Amino acid sequence: MSNSVKTAGAIKKLLKFDKGIGACLPEAYKKFYVEWQVTEPTAVHYIPEDGKYKWDEIGQKVIPVQNIPIPVKFPKEHHQQLWAGEGVVQGFQKRDELSRRVPHFWIPVLKRSVVYSEVLDKYMSVVVTNRAINMIHAHYGFDHYLLKTPACDLKSLLAVGLKRMILQELSNGCPAHANNPIKQKEILDRYTQYLSAYTAEEIEWYGYSFNEACKKMNEILTEKNKPVPLKHLYRAKLIEKLKAAQIEATDRKIESSSSSSWIQSINPFGKKHEA
Amino acid sequence: MWKSCAKGLSVVPEKLCLLQENIQNISRQQIRTTFILKRRTPPLLHKKGGPPKRLKNKHYVYDLVQDTNTLRQPNIDVILTEYVDGLGSKGERVSVKPYFAYNQLLLPCLAVYATPENIKNCDVIVSLFQTINIFSNKTISVVMNKEMPWTLQPWHVKASFRKCGYHVPEDTITMPTNIIQGPNMEFENKEFFVMVTVSIKIKYLEPNS
Numbered sequence: 001m002s003n004s005v006k007t008a009g010a011i012k013k014l015l016k017f018d019k020g021i022g023a024c025l026p027e028a029y030k031k032f033y034v035e036w037q038v039t040e041p042t043a044v045h046y047i048p049e050d051g052k053y054k055w056d057e058i059g060q061k062v063i064p065v066q067n068i069p070i071p072v073k074f075p076k077e078h079h080q081q082l083w084a085g086e087g088v089v090q091g092f093q094k095r096d097e098l099s100r101r102v103p104h105f106w107i108p109v110l111k112r113s114v115v116y117s118e119v120l121d122k123y124m125s126v127v128v129t130n131r132a133i134n135m136i137h138a139h140y141g142f143d144h145y146l147l148k149t150p151a152c153d154l155k156s157l158l159a160v161g162l163k164r165m166i167l168q169e170l171s172n173g174c175p176a177h178a179n180n181p182i183k184q185k186e187i188l189d190r191y192t193q194y195l196s197a198y199t200a201e202e203i204e205w206y207g208y209s210f211n212e213a214c215k216k217m218n219e220i221l222t223e224k225n226k227p228v229p230l231k232h233l234y235r236a237k238l239i240e241k242l243k244a245a246q247i248e249a250t251d252r253k254i255e256s257s258s259s260s261s262w263i264q265s266i267n268p269f270g271k272k273h274e275a
Numbered sequence: 276m277w278k279s280c281a282k283g284l285s286v287v288p289e290k291l292c293l294l295q296e297n298i299q300n301i302s303r304q305q306i307r308t309t310f311i312l313k314r315r316t317p318p319l320l321h322k323k324g325g326p327p328k329r330l331k332n333k334h335y336v337y338d339l340v341q342d343t344n345t346l347r348q349p350n351i352d353v354i355l356t357e358y359v360d361g362l363g364s365k366g367e368r369v370s371v372k373p374y375f376a377y378n379q380l381l382l383p384c385l386a387v388y389a390t391p392e393n394i395k396n397c398d399v400i401v402s403l404f405q406t407i408n409i410f411s412n413k414t415i416s417v418v419m420n421k422e423m424p425w426t427l428q429p430w431h432v433k434a435s436f437r438k439c440g441y442h443v444p445e446d447t448i449t450m451p452t453n454i455i456q457g458p459n460m461e462f463e464n465k466e467f468f469v470m471v472t473v474s475i476k477i478k479y480l481e482p483n484s
Contacts, residue, residue, distance in 0.1 A: 045311060047313075071330075123382070
């Protein structure tokens with residue numbers, strides 16, 4: 001796809017960053033969103049042609065190579081699974097020359113398997129595709145696969161969320177292996193190279209869907225601009241007033257004790273009268 | 276249905292070459308275990324730098340190039356971190372089927388991937404074992420003077436090793452506790468043990484830890 005098309009898509013999709021709570025989202029999240037949704041993912045369901053131009057045998061002329069990707073659909077369930085860029089392809093099959101085309105869905109083959117994250121020191125039972133397992137083998141481990149692959153190829157929220165957790169764990173110095181300092185150091189040596197690509201804020205905002213990010217931003221904003229109950233305000237005012245009044249009263253008392261009033265002379269139980 | 280499958284399979288060898296070409300581009304990581312499709316009618320060319328043309332229904336008619344789920348997966352190399360019955364001992368590099376490797380070896384931490392670093396450590400171990408095997412069976416002769424008095428020193432042993440073709444540093448040789456002095460014709464054709472330290476770094480024996 002040409003560059004202008006990509007940017008056109010970006011403009012169209014980034015409109016939601018201009019209004020409402022979306023406008024409050026930080027640049028760090030916008031960067032992740034572009035990496036996740038706008039960047040062109042690796043071709044999985046088709047073989048892209050190499051080169052810029054090719055010779056057209058039929059037209060007997062040179063024509064440009066334009067790879068138009070096959071549209072892929074992602075059901076919402078894939079966000080809890082690891083499909084590694086695979087998706088559902090909706091299209092038609094022409095099963096015979098003389099028969100009418102028939103609609104067909106090419107659906108990835110899913111199976112339940114276990115993945116092990118070395119950094120988190122956790123085994124996880126997840127639904128995966130064969131491609132996901134093969135990618136793990138090709139990258140020599142689940143952590144390397146997540147950390148090396150951009151978000152546009154990981155696609156599912158589970159994968160990008162796990163990537164965020166791993167990055168956070170690494171930036172915190174790997175507390176999961178606190179009881180084994182030798183292994184902790186080894187893991188840090190092996191994986192800290194990946195941290196250089198992200199700032200602390202980018203790690204914090206990595207791997208959220210737009211709605212989740214908005215929710216998080218909302219929480220941050222409400223925490224920041226927490227309304228103070230009026231009763232607290234009034235109480236504070238009242239206490240101040242009372243304090244001021246007390247000071248006044250004590251002042252007055254001192255004054256009154258210094259100059260004896262005429263009521264005291266009348267009082268039959270007053271000390272002065274007794275005397 | 277079956278006709279179409281047969282059609283798809285007949286195309287495979289040509290397309291495989293295409294696949295291999297793509298695999299060479301490492302940055303794109305073309306690992307496919309999925310349906311690879313091709314449009315029966317390629318869409319029309321769009322203007323340079325412009326948006327692609329709207330796809331029509333005929334552009335959604337796909338032919339199956341390959342279903343990689345049905346392909347035989349190539350073996351993967353792993354290095355064992357523990358003795359595995361029927362496979363090999365610690366530090367050995369074995370090539371096994373990916374499903375078995377993942378579920379039976381890699382997940383229970385009985386093996387690690389054969390990464391360049393792990394292979395390096397693995398080679399060190401193999402060469403270590405070879406040297407240990409050679410030295411443990413070796414008997415060398417130490418030829419001493421018959422007339423001048425001498426006391427056996429590590430450098431005598433070093434020289435004898437050198438005569439046999441082994442270059443052993445002097446500080447790795449540990450002599451026996453009793454002092455051997457000569458000339459004494461009774462010592463002729465007698466044997467004594469010498470320890471040669473091959474590596475003090477025993478932790479190298481464990482490739483992963």
